[in-house]
Amino acid sequence: RNSDLRAVDLRKIQTRQVNLKKVKLAGANLSNARLVQITMVKGTSLRGAVIRKSLLVESDLKKVDMRDANLQQTFIWRSNLTGSNVNNVRVAGATCTAVSLPDGSRISGAVFAGPCDGL
Incomplete structure (x- = not known):
C-alpha cells in the first residue's frame, strides 16, 4: 500500500492473492x-x-492507469479492467478470455481469443 516501485525489475515474479x-x-x-x-x-x-x-488470471484491475504498457504475448483470463486507462497499450499476440475492458478501448491490432467485453 502506498509504495513506489517504479522501474523495479520483477521479472518472473509469481504471486497470488495480492x-x-x-x-x-x-x-x-x-x-x-x-x-x-x-x-x-x-x-x-x-x-x-x-x-x-x-499470465494474468482472475484479477481485478479497476481504474488502473495502464497507458503505454506492454502486454504483448500475455494471457489474460477472467479479469476485470473496467475503468482502466488502456490507451496505447501494446497487446499484439495477447490472448484474452472472459475479460471486461472499458467501453471505447483503443487497443486495435491485438489478437484475441474468446469473448472480450468492450472491444
Whole structure:
C-alpha cells in the first residue's frame, strides 16, 4: 500500500492473492510473471510497465492507469479492467478470455481469443 516501485525489475515474479492500493509500478518490468488473483485499485499505476509473456488470471484491475504498457504475448483470463486507462497499450499476440475492458478501448491490432467485453 502506498509504495513506489517504479522501474523495479520483477521479472518472473509469481504471486497470488495480492491487494495493491496506490502502488506505483510505472515502468516496472513484470515480464514472464504469474499474477493470480491480483487486486489493483484506483491510484495504482502500471503506466509504461512491461508485462510481456505473462499470465494474468482472475484479477481485478479497476481504474488502473495502464497507458503505454506492454502486454504483448500475455494471457489474460477472467479479469476485470473496467475503468482502466488502456490507451496505447501494446497487446499484439495477447490472448484474452472472459475479460471486461472499458467501453471505447483503443487497443486495435491485438489478437484475441474468446469473448472480450468492450472491444
